[in-house]
Amino acid sequence: MRGSKLIILIIALLITAIGIISIYSSNYQKEASLWQDIYKRQMIWAIIGLVAFMIMSNFNYRRLWDLTYFLYTFAVFLLLLVFLLGIVRLGAQRWLRLGWFSLQPSEFAKLIIVIFMARYFSRKDVSHISLLASKFGIFRGLVLPFIFVAVPIGLIIEQPDLGSGIIIFLLFLAVFFLTGVKLRYIFIFLAIIMSSLPFLWHFLRDYQKERLLVFLNPNVDPLGAGYTVIQAKIAIGSGGFFGKGWLSGTQSQLHFLPESHTDFIFSTFAEEWGLLGCAILLLLYYFMIREGLAIAQRTSDHFAKLLAYGISLMLAIQVFINIAMNLGLAPVVGLPLPLMSYGGSSVIVTFIALGILVNIDKHRTVF
């Protein structure tokens, strides 16, 4: 195995392992065996994810180029399907029931959008390194790709899954920036988005508005939306430098903290492992993302470059927003922490993304 592949695989497995012990801890004191066994299910997801990683790391990423529009259509189709037959959980309709497994298509949509963006802004001819986007006019360079991306974003926000919608939007901005599109397009685009924010506000659900308001001041609604934020802060802060120790986090163990095994897994971890553990975890994430960025820089294929940047940034943005939301630095938007949070779709998608990343590095020498 090559160096980067080994590094990424080891880091991913370490983070997954940390996730599983945190999930185990968060449900340690719940009576129902359904909850106690949830860490076992996460192990199964991790194994499936590992298999997906191995397959993707040997699957020539160039074939994704040809599959892009098929994948895109498929993603939109799945998102539409969620509307028709999706199951409602925690007030949102995000899941599709497939036997014993509930699929969350918005997770897959994130990755597919990254592939789509990379495909859109690059050329098939690998020897041609020049940047295509810098030659695009405003329509092909900005309006058209945004329409393509806005369709899934709209469907996802309507589910409602504001978190994934925002992630995809930020990814769009980041990749857009990297394609070398004229800077003034980016400024025009940002100006339009900013000025339309007050109108977009009306499209949000009541609870989403409430959460954004609570972000500004959690004490306006201590029993409702603000509760989670306050409890998460207490959980993290009370961990101190060394933490309370595994299985002894009172906040998460005594159910003060809602969603302690999914979106707020970081709080559970931080309470029990303290600043020391958190710093190590953040370092692991950082090394993984830096490895991804390094792969992006090494490759000479334009498509691969954008793809690798997109995947690395997808991970970085998710990690950042999730942890910031745990720390009370970002509004609560409902978003998993990659590889840590409980949830099959998120784990598998993250492993697939890492597999693609490794595969890009593997093919570098061919050219």
Place this chain on the structure above:
Amino acid sequence: MFRTKIIGLIVIFMFLLLIFGLANLQIFQYRDLRGLSDKNCIRLIPQIGARGKILDTEGDIIIDSKLSYNVMILPQDKKTVGGVLAKVARILGVSPDELKKRYNAEYVAPSVPIVIAKNIEVNKAIALEELKTSLAGIIIQLQPLRNYPYRSLGAHVIGYLGEIDRWRLTKLEDYGYMTKDIVGFGGVEEKYDYYLRQEEGGLSVEVDSRGRLVRVLGFRPPRNGKDMQLTLNLQIQKIAEEKLANRKGAVVIMEPYSGAIIAMASAPVFNPAVFVNKSGESISNIFNDRDAPLVNRAISAVYPAGSVFKPIVAAAALEAGKINLSTSFLCQGSTFVGRQEFKCWETHGWQNLTAAIAHSCNVFFYKAGLLVGAQSIHDYAIKFGLARPTAFELPYEAGGFIPSPLWRKINKFKNWFDGDTANLSIGQGDVSVTPLQMARMMAVFANGGYLVTPYIVKAIDGQDVSSYHRRVARCPVKTGTINYIREGMRGVVSDPKGTGNVLSSLTVSVAGKTGTAQAPPGQAHAWFTGFFPYKNPKFVICVFLERGGPGYYSSVIAKQIIEALIAEGLM
């Protein structure tokens, strides 16, 4: 490349921000947050608002809320909780084991207080409040409960409260309803639940290890529900219910020009307070009662119309030009339609239209009906608002039914015979109507030809909403026709032989129509529907007695109601 470097820097910056955020919480705020977590000391105390009041047209309270007292305890150590519960049990006069059982059963989370006793008496609440310092973690919670000062008055119009059921929950989840919510069932309480319902608020407080309050961290005030003002007049409603007394039936009193419901009574009644106290046995008694006291007979039950249907036949015949005022038919006590004999209830001799309405002569209407034809009678019945709900606001309104040859052919594959037309002409056969529909039909004659839509909510939260409900449409009948029939209806009361002659002794001039609807087996249903004063009608009234015998009995009740109205100066 320049841009990739920027992206790299942004990533590093994001991670630094996270580390700083973590350090801020875990090092600088460590002591405070650790303290909060150690003492496990945030408690959430729900505070409950009051459901909206229901007022009558004058603004007097029909139903409001009164405060009740619940005892709550903050979860705490097993060691101390036993002692506290024992003390509380002594004051409440119950066994400590019972409280302990309740404590264990209702426990949700360490932060949520547990209700151990509901609706305790005021003096016990005061006693507990005084001993609060020695009782760790005891909170007296104020909870407004529905109060029914007039007991069952207007129970059918207003409805009752109960825990939300599965069917309603699936419908209402999107509007923020949750399991165990208390919602309205039937009447205004159900229809306008969204406005009436209160919003829960609460305190989040910090307590010390013994459960004593240290300070308030946050507060969201509870919100009371919106008040609902009805068009009902409390005094008139009282009179209507009193006069209906123990009989089965319904009374509707309506404003003829707008359709505002002034009184709507249905009997037998039920006591909505039973549902508040949740005494299981009396609730099941209500549900198992064979007389169905929960049914609002004024809108949700359909009955054969009988002779009160005749004005519609008269209108159809006049409009079609089949009869006019000088048309007379000879009543010899019966008439033959085909080979079948159709009876009248008396031998009336020669009858013109006004006399036939006044005497409710069946033979006249058999013949008039046969001239007009069944389909046309059916069409006019629909023009007078029958055979479909009146679009009244309250839920569970029945539509009733008017048969027609076309319907018979399509649904029953049977032919329509002249005998059926004769039956239809006197409101028998498959004709079924609600008392509200009859009152509405009468309003057309009272107000000179306008079909009103009945409504009952006047204002929500002080804001007048009656204009949204008030829908008045011209009934497509000539004014002359209306006036001829009105004359006949006046004759019902003023003619010495009129079927409603009992009402002639009143100081106010009443017009109307009686009805004796045959519904074998058993007694006939008694109808009276009319309006008064005759010149400028202020009220439309419909009195219906289920299996009450001849229409005469309903006329008597109507007379008593109108007498009481005059006596109390409400006219």
